[in-house]
Amino acid sequence: MKHRRPFFAFAALAMAAGLAHADTGKLRLTGGVNTIAGSAGGGLTPWAVIGSNATEGEVGFSGYATRAGTRDYGLTGYGVAVGLFDRAELSLARQDFDASPALALNGVAAFGVTPGQHIKMDVVGLKFKVAGDAVLDADSFMPQIAVGIEHKRAHPGSIQSVYNFLGVKNNGTDVYVSATKLFLAQSLLVNATLRSTNANQNGLLGFGSAAPGKNGRSLQPEFSLAYLLRRDLAVGAEYRFKPNNLQALGAAAGLGAGLREDDWKDIFIAWAPSKHFSLTLAYVDLGRIAPGVTQGRRQTGYYLSAQAAF
Template structure:
């Protein structure tokens, strides 16, 4: 994981040198950086290929973000590389403050105070059909397929994942379709994700019986409206597989391992073609309600992206 952080830092430095794509796309039509590193909304990838690179160019982007909700905080940083406006490779590091999980120490665990969960995400996305801008006057969407390899370092929480039967690595596959109605300043994206991740992977992957250990398809939806050429507002919905619920019910935890869908409303501002800032209100439902008194996890998300 130290090597990944170094790679992200070096890539960000290379980005600042500026010897990359200089033509660029229409502002905000490529999306921003998701928490997993791929271009799209904050919570979900789109079929668009990130950075400012168009056909025949190479581009790079870097982002940092912070999400703060009722009981938890998540910081992310990452870089993405784009080739020929068709292939995108992304790297992201997530740092999750899991302090409330010390409540499990009453069950015999030894979670350290202030324990953080760190997850590395290596992503690959390939555009396979359509073009969001060039096909904006037809019903043909841009379509892309992607894969995200996730590896978790849970520290002193690892014995909890072992108890749940959750693995510390997993692979998500997804297909996204993005339709830009340029004349109406409207973008709609639908993503289907094949995943076994619990809380996006921060609580591992899969579950012991009678929980769900196999991956399943879950939907993700984004809608964005361009108020002007450099300001967009929108909303996202990301369904979750809820693998651990049955295991919790069978082991006397009630709804203590319930996982809810994630939702947000956002505003994104691009002051120029090389930068954007996204602010969102988050509603993440219950995250491990057994250790947070079933409180709804709502709050804000702030992200900055630089792209060439």
């Protein structure tokens, strides 16, 4: 329980800071929503924008809760972010992944996975805007550019034995750069992110791999496109390329493509009935996640997230 205390202390401080600066001038939805890792962006990938409604000279706060469900898995997430003067963003997120299908691994080896096992992961993020302004530069070709890091630590419970077999680490750090361009006259937002990572399934299956899998980092692009139907409603899509670190290890262990990792994608709609609240609903396709225990089924389903921002 000790690891929970910093999270709630951070949340309390963030809320206090956000409520102290409730009147802000940022346009609805231009600050994005909270990603599954806590930073501002789409649901799957960060944008260069700084989260919350805070503009220059202000401190803002956002908090979110997310639920995603696919054919075999479920993910619950929640977190907070603080935007500092529209220049920097500090975020903290917790993910709770229902890894029940991993029980099938006990039939492969004596892994000792307990029924109903969940993998939990904490993510601490930091993002800095380094150039441009998505709104003020809307009439030029200059995008807003930001650099960020996400430090992740997984808590796999009884699946630790599987982590040991795969030779993966329980923690790792992603580094990324994002460029976000808002074409205000065309009601269009475009984002491109390049991520350096060695995370498996975003870190839920650890980081790196034993040989002959890929243990080093790789560069993975991510893209988002959003169209504002009106000032409070946007539709869009995301595509996130993923490393495939574990497949070679799985093949060498006689599992074929049982550890293959596929790219993630979604189609979403975001509604902001007020500048302080938004809802996002998406159809997600996460490809195959540990297909060796799910008969190779594609993990398609829904993503629902609610955010409050000040």
